[in-house]
Amino acid sequence: MQLAQSGATEAEIASAQAELIAALGQEGSTQEIYDKLLECFTFEIPGGGDTEICPGFGPPEERTRFNLEAAKANVVAAQAKLDALLAGPDADAVGIAQASLAAANARLKAAQANHDLLLKGSSEDQIAAAEANLAQAEANLEALLDGPTTAQVVAAETAVEQARISLLRAINDLEEATLLAPFSGVVTAVNVNEGEVANGILVEMYDPNSLEVVLDVDEVDIGRISIGQPAAITLETWPDVEIMGEIASIAPEAIGDASALVVYQVFLSLGQTELPVLAGMTADADLLTADEEEVLLVPNAAINADRRSGTYTVNLVTIDENGDQQIEEVEVVIGLRDGRFTQVTDGLVEGDQILVGDNLPVFRFGEDEPPDEGFEGDSRRPQGGPPFGG
Template sequence: DQLQNGDANSIASAQASVAAAVAQRDLAQLQLDQLLAGASAAQIAAAESNVAQAQANLDALQRGPTDAQIVAAEVAIEQARVSVQRAEINLERATLTAPFAGTVTAVHVNEGEIASGTVIELVDTHNLEVILSVDEVDLADLSVGQPAAITLETWPDDELDGRITAIAPAATSDNSALVTYDVYLYLGETDLPVLVGMTANADITTRRSEDVLLLPNAAINVDRSAGTYSVHKVTRNGDQPISISETTITIGLRDGQYTQITSGLQAGDEVMVGDVLPVFTFGPGNGDPGNGGPFGGGQ
């Protein structure tokens, strides 16, 4: 429709130009005729020139545009189309579309200003995450997917579920001598009104074993030069005096209180804790001293 309207407008404009040229030629001819009736040679020559120019203009309009004029018009049309496309693109860019649903927390530009850098800060309050600063020494024990128990200082008695979703590939830059990395934790669903910027702490389970045999760390002797571990195993022989023997053991996971025993002892064995009796009964249970149960290394 726009092209048809454009063609109709062009035809009407051309017809108007031809009509104007005809009128101009006729006027020039009339003036020439009047001068021929009684005028000087100079006036007659000027009138003849006007008639010739008017006739030339009319002939040019009636012949139509030349090839060069057509090419120039086509170039002008293409340039106009490009200008329209650029204007449409700029109009689309003038509208900001959020990549996710959330709440605007800050606006850094005013109407009429040229935007540069961050324009709007948007927070997804339905998918919060906790960012931990972890010392490089502890980083080797962490990996994506490990579970975490998260507590917020606002509600220290409420433990929230979480898991590691990402570990920063580069260290955090600060003025301290410590080298730390940002570790990102997904915060599970909660009914607590958690807000962005709250302080959080997290216990990350680096490894986990269940239904294992545990022994207090105080009962284990360590030979660091040989890299071996042993305990003082107690043997009872009825009414006979008890006997104590040094028994080599193999350990698994350990924390600040207990160590997992993977070989060298069995459930029901008794060992000394320290250098004196009473002894410690080594057996299965729910994770209390001498009992087996869930055991996880924490950071």
Template sequence: MWIGGIVLLLIMVAAAALPRLASGAAARQQETLVDDSETVTAVIGDLSANATASGKVQAQRAAQLALAQSGTVAEVFVQVGDAVTTDDPLLKLDTAALERAVLNAEQSLVIQEANLAALREPASAADLAAAEANAASAEVALSEALAGPSENEIAQAEANLRAAEAEIAAAAAQLSSARSGASEAELQAAQIQLNLAQTAATQAAEQHSGILVTEAEGFLTAEMLSDMEFAARTQALQANANLAAAQETVNQLLNGDSSSIATASAQVALAAPAVMQLRRIWTCCYLALPQHRLPRRRATLAQAQANVDQLRRGPAESQLVQMETAVEQARIALQRAQNNLAEATLTAPFAGTVTAVHVHAGEEANGILVEMVDPASLEVVLDVDEVDIGKINEGQPATLTLESWPDVEITAEVVSIAPTTTQDNSAVVSYQVYLRLGENDLPVLVGMTANANLITDEVKDVLLVPNGAITANREKGTFTVNRMTTDAEGVASFEEVEVTIGLRDGRFTQITSGLNEGDELLVGTLTPRFQFGNGDGPPEGGGGGPFGGG
């Protein structure tokens, strides 16, 4: 225990010269003091009681920062120890995709706003004229549907259909004929021609070969042999050509003429769509009677007339609401895209100091990325024993020292007390008490150890005496002091006086009754000194003790 911020003026009088004692028998019986005794004076002063506790320096404002979205870190702007201000960028993700999303959202908003503006614009004369023309055309179509097709239209449609059917039938017959092949007689005749051609080709080849080995002699000159060889070769070539033609004829009769089949197939393919179209027209002319065509024609006319009416009166309220909603949705989408882009940059939520950076450029941003504290918001968090917590209140003053500077006292104030105990495995029950640091010039850091003295009680302008001047009777529970008095002749004596005490610390005690300011008191043991020559003996003593210590 100690006295915090209290100055007491104590008059300490050394007992170097003892008071003058009376002479005679009275003097021999007077109590006197031993040489180590001293006197003090009861004074008016201030007194306080304290509780001690230790804790750590923490920051009221500390942040572990993360991004709302993941991505690749493009750049880190800070490092540990950097001082930052509010909204300073700490790191940034790769934002190429986010920037494209913002651009797309901006374009969508422009389109929706343009659609809304166009809807609010009154119809132009050209638009109204076009709508009226469509309505008139629909009305004519309805009238024609009511009248039905004429006899000439029906006859012409039937004639066209019959002609197309005949054309496709002829093409189909030709295709069938080409695919069916030749008769037996045609095949036999062609085979005979093929055999004759084969024989002729063989003979021509042999004749040509014989001429080639013949030598000129006698009347058969070389010139004559040359002419004969040319004629034989020409005849052999012609025979081979005839043989090839005969073979082709047989092949066509056996397999059909591929060119004829292709031509006939093309004719059928071309004729088929025309027949289908003419059949639709024919069906329309006969089956599309007024009762079948009228509903569609009437619906077309009604829609055309509704378009004209809408252009004349402007958009309906529901259309405006729908388009305005679309614009608002586009605006929200743009805001969301812009927010996503902004959230790709991690910024400082307050001014402070960076204490940790957990990511580098090129890495994926996940979890806690940057940590920081506000050095201006430092506080001390104490663990106060439950024995003392009842004496602690918000607003109480305190003093503390830091392990780094044990000789420097810092003023502080209790700002809050935790409503629940500290959760740990210790058997000691303690509560966290938060102190606000007073002004100081020390470079205080988060995590430093602090030792605090909490002023639990305080009295001002009260009567104080040193603890050593008070004797406690443990059996009776009373307290006494030895008050010095001086008679008219200047003879000093001491009187035992019972007092009532109040607040007490390690050195001084408050006296609430029994003494007055200025009373001189004995500090130490009152030891009687006797002259034994006259049969006097020491008096019997009884059991009190000094009220010392703390």
């Protein structure tokens, strides 16, 4: 009679409450994810203007909207179930439950009486049938009085776990739909439009406070430079302004260029400057690798390099006994060099006349306005380091 009076057991009410809490949690988390997907971001475009990107629009938004509608429906169903259990049965339901219980008790008493009667003089088949009826009646009565079964509890626990997995999946979808820059900087390009499926590089940007100058350095010179070495940098936009920097890194692998020379990329950090430096500007840099005084210098254009043999030559001009000019290719050993001159440590002496390229006439170093075609070696101090302009 207790079941008929109360309507639902405590276990059934607790199970319904758990279902409602899980449904409300699922609705709240899905709503939060859906709101995030509706957010849009505005990026400035170089040259003026801006563009707006809504990365959550498209399939992610549609899928999450469907999940949100389903979660709301689950809340309504769970609330209705709990309300029904808490309200208890109406008068008719109580009467029916009481009648069912009375009928069950009556069937139990009848089965018991029949069983007692059969034990006194019934056959074995009649006794077995009566015992079966009695067992069924007892089972029916226990089912009415017992709470939820283990299977029902397992089913409820499974539903909670499925809701948890759905929440984790929705959170992961939100994280994958959110684009975060790895550092603060200036956006230079946006490679995706609203509604498109994201793939590859979406946004290009750079940090104006960490610009670098990239130089191509000949393999002949790479051995004389090192990380941390100072450099004087000039930009073609402001050629008269010198910016100090230093070597930040050296590429471990060489690259080739159109002239078949082997060069290495060297990266210089750009020092502090008030100039509005922009990415992509052309820069030159001077690196001082060593400082020598009173050395023999020749123009860089006068040096002929043989990369395969690793030797260097110049065209030496002499006068024979008949007063005619003779040109002889002479091997030399070079030392330091800068953007204009190369030091010759062996193969020439001060006063020798050489050709610059294949042009004549020769000239002597130090004349007021010497022609560009020729040069005569002289001793002076080299200016700066090798030409590592970008």
